[in-house]
Each structure stands twice: as structure tokens, then as C-alpha cells.
Amino acid sequence: MIIDDQDLRTLNTLQLPARAEAFARFSSVSELLSLLDRAAANGLPLRVLGGGSNILLANNVPGLVLQSAMTGVQVLSRTADYCRVAVDAGINWHEWVEQSIAYGHGLENLALIPGTVGAAPVQNIGAYGVEVADCLEAVYGLQLSTRQWRWFSAAECRFAYRDSVFKHELAGDFIITRVVFRLARRFRPLLNYGPLAQLQPATAQGLIDAVCAIRRSKLPDPALIPNAGSFFKNPLVSAELAQQLTAQYPALPRYPQADGRSKLAAGWLIEQAGWKGRWLGPVRMHDQQALVLTTNGNASYADVAALRDAVVASVQQQFGVLLEPEPQEF
Secondary structure (H helix, E strand, O other), X not given: OOEXXXXXXXXXXXXXXXXXXXXXXXXXXXXXXXXXXXXXXXXXXXXXXXXOOOEEOOOOEEEEEEEEOOOOEEEEEEOOOEEEXXXXXXXXXXXXXXXXXXXXXXXXXXOOOOOEOOOHHHHOOEEOOEEHHXXXXXXXXXXXXXXXXXXXXOOOOOOEOOXXXXXXXXXXXXXXXXXXXXXXXXXXXXXXXXXXXXXXXXXXXXXXXXXXXXXXXXXXXOOOOOEEEEOEOOOEEOHHHHHHHHHXXXXXXXXXXXXXXXXXXXXXXXXXXXXXXXXXXXXXEOOOOOOEEXXXXXXXXXXXXXXXXXXXXXHHXXXXXXXXXXXXXX
8 A cells, every 4th residue: 555645754663754755564575566556657766764763854755665575584505504584674673683593693692773674784884893694695675766676695795894885886776675794603703893702602692682782772762763864874994094193193093904904983983073862953962872863853954964964074073083974865
């Protein structure tokens, strides 16, 4: 069923006000194809919405906004070392992480990240030293401009830090319907990043519980405090700039990368620039984690953009580092 003039405030975790000209959820491939035919017949452009946790609604959205309600899980194959599992795009990401340990391991560090399975490859979500690309084998979906079904291997997804092919030439032109994961049968936790270094979990569920506890202690629940998670990427800078900044700011967290660059902690930069816990109208950078932009529930896109631009300008002026926002304008 297509709903006209759908309010999108509750469908984005920043609770920004906007409406969709038309909105529909599909629970099968046949429903999706039927919706595409109806949209074409009525001249409606198409947009795809996941869990709404990584978007900025700048205006009302013309056309038909589609959201997957497909929630199937299928084991494709098992070996002594790995289990390959196909997961539909509409499943809540954290719920899938909880389920995944029944098949294999590798996703535990990504627990409690908001969003859906279908949205995870777009942003190549990551936390505590793990990215979804580490366990992803393929992405399956429909290219809107050609109406062709396409299968992308992990290499073809061109994954990078918070990046993929779906944010570039396929942006707005591809509906992910299914993701295939390759999960290790043996539990080998990755604990060398941040607060996980102090953990000694005996089980996969224990690691998930620990990750959830850490995230809840630092990050606001979007159901209670509107936010889009980490609002800025951790910047990648040259080795020379990293060395200069470390000489000037010895406490600066930096993480050397394989290509010689260093990743800096955006939250630390934002805090040092004086924005942690500071309001600008109805929005602020969170008082527990300066990387998270929150609202009081009555903010507009203009309010968010004003704080975003102010933080970027402050950090660039003080450190010579340009911060890049994570959420995509919808």
C-alpha cells in the first residue's frame, strides 16, 4: 500500500521534520517490483530509506520513498571454518548481530549500531576495530535506472572507511535487498581497540553484552535523545600533519594506517575546540561523546547545518583538519 504525504519525522533518528510525497514498505521482491511499476506509471522518482539513522532530511521528499520490510535469513553453505548466510535488507542491524552468533562470528563488535542490514554496506559501518566489510561476501539488489538485478562481491563494493560504491555512482540508484555474510565458525574476538582491550569475554554473547554496555555508557539512545550516532568521520591525515599535531598536542589519539596516514579521533578534536556539551539553538554536541550531534526534538535541518558548519570551522581553524560529516542528505 502506498501512503500519500507520509510524515517522516519518526522515520529519522534526528527527528527532523519532513514529509514524503508517497511512501511504501515492501515485504517481498514481487511487492517491490509492483511498487516500481506504479511509481513509473505515475512519474514518481524513487528514494530508498533504511532505518533513518544516518540521514539528514533537508526538505520534503518528492516521489516515492521505499523501505524494505523483508526479514528472511538463509544459510547458503557451511564448512568447518565458515558459514555463509544471506540476510534480507529489512532486518534491524542489532537484531541480526544478536542472531548471527548462532551461525558464526565476526560481527560482535558491531552490536547496537542503529540501522538496518541493507544500510550497513552503504556506509561500511564500523566500531572497535571491525567494519562490516570484514565479514561481508556480497550485496544483492536492484539498480533502479536499468531495472536490472545486480550482485556485487565485496571487492566490487569498493569498501573504504565509511565508504562504498553505493555512496558514489550508485547513490540513489540501487536498492539493496539482501546481504551475504561469511562468518567464522570459531570465536576469535578482536579486542585490541579502545575499551575492549580490557575485556576477556569467554563467549560471543558476552562480547556483545560488553559492547552494548560500553556504547550505552557513552552514546545516547536515539529513542530518548534524537541523534544520528557519530556525526563526523574520524579524519585521515598525512603522517606529517599527524606528527606536527602530536608534537603540539601529546594527548591527541591517533591510529596509524596501512597507507602511511593516521586516523585522528574526531571526538577529541571537537572537545578540544570547545563544543562538547555546548548548545547552538536546539542542537548540541553530546556532553558524554562530543562526536554525537543531538537535538531537543524540535530542531530543523537548518539548526543541524548551523552546528555542523560551526564545529567544522572551529576544528579546521584550531587544528588544520577538515571534518567530514557521516550522515547523508536525503
